[in-house]
Amino acid sequence: MLTTxxxxxxxxxxxxxxxxxNIVSRFIEHLILGISLGYGVVLTYRQIFLRLxxxxxxxxxxANWILILPTLIGALWLAQPFQKVRWLSLIPLAxxxxxxxxxxxxxxxxxxxxxxxxxxxxxxxxAGDLQKSFDHVVIWLGVVCILSYFYFRRIHNPALxxxxxxxxxxxxxxxxxxxxxxxxxxxxxxxxxLIYRIQFLTQDWIGELIKIASGGGM
Amino acid sequence: MWKKIFTTRxxxxxxxxxxxxxGVYLPIKITMPLSPEVQNAVHLIENAEPGSTAMISINYxxxxxxxxxxxxxxxxxxxxxxxxxxxxxGFFPEPAQLAEGVISTLGKTxxxxxxxxxxxxxxxxxxxxxxxxxxxxxxxQTGSISVGDMVHLDPSxxxxxxxSNPSVxxxxxxxxxxxxxxxxxxAHLLDQHQEELGETVYQLLKEQLETVTRDDWPILQPIDGFxxxxxxxxxxxxxxxxxxxxxxxxxxxxxxxFAGTTAISAPEAYxxxxxxxxxxxxxxxxxxxxxxxxxxNQYQSADLxxxxxxxxxxxxxxxxxxxxxxxxxxxxxxxxxxxxxILVLIGxxxxxxxxxxxx
Numbered sequence: 001m002l003t004t005x006x007x008x009x010x011x012x013x014x015x016x017x018x019x020x021x022n023i024v025s026r027f028i029e030h031l032i033l034g035i036s037l038g039y040g041v042v043l044t045y046r047q048i049f050l051r052l053x054x055x056x057x058x059x060x061x062x063a064n065w066i067l068i069l070p071t072l073i074g075a076l077w078l079a080q081p082f083q084k085v086r087w088l089s090l091i092p093l094a095x096x097x098x099x100x101x102x103x104x105x106x107x108x109x110x111x112x113x114x115x116x117x118x119x120x121x122x123x124x125x126x127a128g129d130l131q132k133s134f135d136h137v138v139i140w141l142g143v144v145c146i147l148s149y150f151y152f153r154r155i156h157n158p159a160l161x162x163x164x165x166x167x168x169x170x171x172x173x174x175x176x177x178x179x180x181x182x183x184x185x186x187x188x189x190x191x192x193x194l195i196y197r198i199q200f201l202t203q204d205w206i207g208e209l210i211k212i213a214s215g216g217g218m
Numbered sequence: 219m220w221k222k223i224f225t226t227r228x229x230x231x232x233x234x235x236x237x238x239x240x241g242v243y244l245p246i247k248i249t250m251p252l253s254p255e256v257q258n259a260v261h262l263i264e265n266a267e268p269g270s271t272a273m274i275s276i277n278y279x280x281x282x283x284x285x286x287x288x289x290x291x292x293x294x295x296x297x298x299x300x301x302x303x304x305x306x307x308g309f310f311p312e313p314a315q316l317a318e319g320v321i322s323t324l325g326k327t328x329x330x331x332x333x334x335x336x337x338x339x340x341x342x343x344x345x346x347x348x349x350x351x352x353x354x355x356x357x358x359q360t361g362s363i364s365v366g367d368m369v370h371l372d373p374s375x376x377x378x379x380x381x382s383n384p385s386v387x388x389x390x391x392x393x394x395x396x397x398x399x400x401x402x403x404x405a406h407l408l409d410q411h412q413e414e415l416g417e418t419v420y421q422l423l424k425e426q427l428e429t430v431t432r433d434d435w436p437i438l439q440p441i442d443g444f445x446x447x448x449x450x451x452x453x454x455x456x457x458x459x460x461x462x463x464x465x466x467x468x469x470x471x472x473x474x475x476f477a478g479t480t481a482i483s484a485p486e487a488y489x490x491x492x493x494x495x496x497x498x499x500x501x502x503x504x505x506x507x508x509x510x511x512x513x514x515n516q517y518q519s520a521d522l523x524x525x526x527x528x529x530x531x532x533x534x535x536x537x538x539x540x541x542x543x544x545x546x547x548x549x550x551x552x553x554x555x556x557x558x559x560i561l562v563l564i565g566x567x568x569x570x571x572x573x574x575x576x577x
Binding site: 019048051103115116120192194196 | 227228231234235238239241242243283284285311312314315341343346350460463464465467468470480481482484485489492493494495501502503504535538546547550551554555558
């Protein structure tokens with residue numbers, strides 16, 4: 001019950017920020033940052049350094065000595081604060097960027113551009129599936145109108161200019177609709193976090209306190 | 219003075235707070251039917267052959283647990299109720315630990331055996347290598363540090379050991395809880411506590427550690443790569459779901475993939491759904507509620523689930539977190555949305571009235 005009470009008080013302290021910034025909320029902010037960082041360092045040390053390097057090497061050196069090489073290269077990152085040897089940190093940076101680019105470039109292109117294009121440029125009419133056909137029309141219309149809004153702002157052809165007037169408006173509406181969806185989802189996410197804490201305060205904390213006060217035991 | 223205290227910000231926050239609290243206490247029940255973007259995943263599990271295997275990577279941490287853990291619970295529950303085996307993994311240190319809690323709790327509740335019906339691969343880092351490796355036939359990988367050396371130890375053997383050696387219970391338990399980590403760590407712990415354990419127990423544990431390897435686990439026997447998995451899913455509070463899309467792109471025809479995301483990430487995830495790079499998006503609380511409601515209605519009511527958890531010996535705080543974790547918050551969520559809508563309307567009316575006045 002003591003830990004629940006501390007957690008509840010910290011929650012209330014953090015929530016006091018909605019009234020205005022105060023010393024309690026700032027203290028809790030710093031506390032969370034400190035704990036998260038400390039926890040993260042310990043967890044990373046234990047799960048990455050110890051588990052993936054130190055214990056394998058010290059337990060079975062013959063099978064795992066090769067791990068020393070990437071670890072030493074990785075350790076060159078630590079040269080960053082020292083002006084004279086800072087260039088050494090470029091070696092692991094180059095290796096990481098090189099490996100990531102080599103492995104990832106084609107896959108990122110394929111996932112973010114090619115497949116996304118394939119998903120956009122679809123037949124407007126899908127036989128026997130009106131819903132899908134409608135979806136595809138909506139996507140086409142949205143893409144064309146939003147592109148026209150961003151990329152064709154200075155057209156010097158009167159007919160196209162007139163058409164652009166309309167597509168621009170539709171494009172803005174499409175954008176507003178998508179921002180609205182994002183906003184709705186953001187409200188849902190933030191509310192979910194609040195609900196989680198309120199449930200904790202009302203049920204786990206106040207509920208238990210009432211039980212204890214009424215002799216329900218701890 | 220009142221004007222200073224009751225600023226717009228304070229009023230809005232108070233209204234939101236009141237609606238959340240009301241939602242917690244008012245006896246409103248909101249059930250959600252499966253939305254099209256969620257039902258593909260649910261139907262996939264429903265129509266699966268009993269004994270097929272799914273892989274779920276859990277990548278949420280404390281800051282997003284409110285939305286994402288209910289997705290994990292609902293999804294794994296459905297898998298277990300349909301006899302689908304589950305392999306769990308995590309791409310980051312903290313989620314990997316949270317994953318163990320979810321899978322072991324539900325595994326125990328449904329009487330599932332670790333290694334046979336479920337397996338926690340623990341921290342699978344670096345995740346890009348892990349995903350690429352699984353696609354390529356992970357059994358052929360030599361020197362893989364992500365998948366290669368994971369080991370699970372049978373809890374029933376530990377129970378026997380603990381019963382016969384109560385004085386070393388904590389040491390044995392600490393070794394037992396290295397489930398999800400690798401044999402080096404377990405061996406390291408074992409060596410550290412050799413004297414405390416005594417020769418017999420030490421040898422018993424050591425023998426098991428040395429003889430049990432990844433490939434011994436029945437759950438992994440029929441699996442060579444993504445093609446042998448029913449589906450892969452990522453339940454995440456970050457953009458790690460996109461890592462699956464990128465790094466498994468070579469195997470797009472083999473892999474069936476979907477993601478459970480926070481509500482904030484969901485709009486971005488829909489584009490991948492549209493491009494058929496995944497089959498489903500489970501968006502935060504709402505998605506979790508849909509699956510939870512469906513499972514409760516079709517397979518096992520919330521009361522039965524609660525009873526089963528009680529029988530498995532879980533404390534009431536754990537049961538409260540798992541039973542109805544998502545649908546319990548829906549009334550509050552609905553009220554908050556209604557309040558925000560009304561506030562947006564009021565704001566807009568005010569804006570247009572002011573504009574008219576200025577004109």
